[in-house]
């Protein structure tokens with residue numbers, strides 16, 4: 001089994017690096033200063049052809065998981081915050097439409113969403129329901145011609161920028177845990193939708209927003225998938241998005257690592273470069289080895305997706321290992337810069353915080369361990 005990118009994918013990544021240099025790097029300092037990613041960015045990214053879901057021959061289609069992972073890693077090396085805005089749009093929101101939208105909904109929103117002209121997000125987490133995905137309290141009451149949604153989603157990435165939100169709500173609160181939730185496509189510009197941008201410290205310049213729905217009417221045809229299957233559906237979205245978020249996390253580690261290496265090669269201390277202290281050289285070697293190992297796990301997960309195999313365990317292993325390494329490398333890399341590392345203007349300061357953010361999105365490390373253990377039990381019981 002080859003895990004390596006194809007020549008075509010490597011060529012595309014070179015093209016993406018040019019896109020980064022032309023369209024993103026020159027604007028980064030402004031976006032970090034204002035803490036805002038202009039909504040036009042989503043369209044620029046889409047017109048470049050960089051999203052992992054496209055509209056082609058009248059339907060939505062996914063590009064290869066490895067291609068998407070390579071792009072997410074490159075983007076996150078430069079800005080994990082921008083990479084997460086892309087992820088929330090494509091790997092959460094648009095993936096909800098891709099997996100569970102009717103043909104009509106896909107035709108209506110797919111062309112513009114896959115180009116970033118319509119921005120999407122997912123709102124599941126609430127104050128009492130994060131790891132416990134099923135613990136939500138938002139309600140969906142059946143009314144004539146549709147549903148009336150009430151409640152609040154506490155943490156929604158790109159919720160401020162979004163035009164459409166994939167939202168979970170209790171459609172049958174008295175039913176069992178596995179059949180009381182449904183998934184809806186909500187027009188974020190409709191009546192009763194309120195948004196409050198939160199003052200977060202990770203993944204700048206993406207937005208993190210609290211969304212409150214007050215008697216928001218959602219027409220019947222905006223129910224996504226099957227009524228009562230919202231829990232299984234949102235878990236499926238998270239399982240898929242664990243691969244791109246692992247790539248984003250690896251990019252966070254690699255971006256910090258590369259800056260640290262550059263610094264260690266230039267900075268003179270006690271009459272020699274930092275890199276010439278063997279203690280430091282060994283640290284570089286050790287982190288590089290572990291970063292490469294987590295990359296192989298990520299590529300293995302991509303290979304499973306691209307071959308149409310079950311990837312539940314691989315995606316959690318990739319998330320777990322990339323977060324472990326990113327949470328170790330990023331503060332170590334920042335240390336290499338001494339005092340400068342705490343300056344807001346210096347790019348290195350953001351990586352440790354962004355690695356922290358990565359450990360929360362799409363499930364904490366504890367949640368990944370739960371999935372890894374559940375899946376390994378299945379595999380071992382099949383083989384014994």
Ligand SMILES: Cc1cc2nc3c(=O)[nH]c(=O)nc-3n(C[C@H](O)[C@H](O)[C@H](O)COP(=O)(O)OP(=O)(O)OC[C@H]3O[C@@H](n4cnc5c(N)ncnc54)[C@H](O)[C@@H]3O)c2cc1C
Nearest residue numbers: 122123124125129130131155156157360361362363364366
């Ligand atoms: C920057 C950011 C962006 C986000 N974007 C989105 C988004 O776009 N859409 C969305 O719906 N949500 C989003 N979230 C929410 C995110 O998914 C949750 O924060 C995450 O799932 C953790 O939930 P929680 O915050 O409620 O923590 P909790 O679930 O309360 O976890 C607290 C602690 O308990 C541990 N724990 C939980 N369950 C177990 C268990 N069974 N066994 C052992 N330990 C356990 C956790 O690992 C953690 O250490 C975002 C969060 C952040 C910080």
